[in-house]
Amino acid sequence: MRRIGHVIDLFRTPGAPISALHLGGGAFSLPRYVEATRPGSRQQVIELESALVDLVREAAPLPKRASIRVRHGDAREVIGRLPAGMHGAMDLVIVDIFSGSQTPAHVSSIEFYELVRPLLAPNGLVVVNAADGRGLPFVRGQLATLRSMFTDVAAIAEPQVLKGRRFGNVVIIASNSPTGSRDSELDWLPRLLAGGPHPARLLADRELSELIGSTKPVTDQTAVDSPAPTPGIFGG
Secondary structure (H helix, E strand, O other), X not given: OHHHHHHHHHOOOOOOOOEEEEEXXXXXXXHHHHHHHOOOOEEEEEEOOHHXXXXXXXXXXXXXXXXXXXXXXXXXXXXXXXXXXXXXXEEEEEEOOOEOXXXXXXXXXXXXXXXXXXXXXXXXXXXXXXXXXXXXHHHHHHHHHHHOOOOEEEEEEOHHHHOOOOOEEEEEEEEOOOOOOOOOOOOOOOHHHHHOOOXXXXXXXXXXXXXXXXXXXXXXXXXXXXXXXXXXXXXO
């Protein structure tokens, strides 16, 4: 979440309001962060677990001034029927969807991201939180999928996670920057490393291609859930 927070800080003009769509709400930590650091932002959250939303609203209500709308339901189903006015309007789409400790297969495929892509504003970003273990089969599938659909893709995580040596989270950033744009290379990405958490490594361009290797983009027919965490990883 801290790494995603740095993305929120560094893209666009610092502190300026943005339009953000959060697929997966959790405890609304990231929507709260956007409101705290970019006041006046317009945000929408899609969350499947209505009981969780009710609990959060009771235990830790959202800021009254915040423009945060919550839509209940499965992320893929809901984004498929979002109003036309949201198409081409989202500066940031965060995909942080977990059922328990795993990302469901149906929100990891080309068909899913084809619903996400039209929502982006020019220079808009998709940020994906992907969890994976040894060999990174799920993450490599996500990278191959996003690389097939977006002009700029990068991944950031702890080095041992990116090497596929232990279970962990990889933050994937994708954008379709207009040709000739100053930001077409996402040249602010290296600053994510300086922000921590440490240690951290960023993969893009050739190194990203090497990680993807021969992995094919994921379709609805080939998609699988992300792997379960290694036993004991959360201290349980």
